[in-house]
Amino acid sequence: MKREIIRVEPLSTYLERWKAPTSVVTRVGDTVYVSGLPPFDPATGEVANVSIEHQTELVLQQLQLCLETAGSDLDHVLKCNVYCTSVDYFPKVNAVYSTFFPINPPARIFINVPAWPGHFDIEIDCIAITKD
Secondary structure (H helix, E strand, O other), rough: OEEEEEEEHHHHHHHHHHHOOOOOEEEEEEEEEEOOOOOEEOOOOOOOOHHHHHHHHHHHHHHHHHHHOOOHHHHEEEEEEEEEHHHHHHHHHHHHHHHHHHOOOOOOEEEEEEEEEOOEEEEEEEEEEOOO
16 A cells, blocks of 8 residues: 655644654555644644643644544544653643543553653644544
8 A cells, every 4th residue: 555645734834844854644545644743823833832731732633633634533543642741741631632532532642751842742643544
């Protein structure tokens, strides 16, 4: 099967500003891989300097947009990887995360990371299948 790179606007353009050598979404057959992204402010394209709750919401909204662009949705997510700069944020992240995955949430891991080359605290990537 051939790998397909899927542009997701405006996220692909925002990511290009960072000169990161990655694609926002890659699809192979009915499997969708969504990269972790910083919490971009949808109005400006800059990384949002907001609370961990709002960062989590922005990241999950971006994840949802990526999935929908690739022919999937949150109900078809198999696994999420949550990367966060503090384990103390765990309950706050869970509170927001559970609103996006209220029933039968996907497999998940929560990984503590020291930092990124930007001022934000969370990224979430995922693997999903298409709705077809």
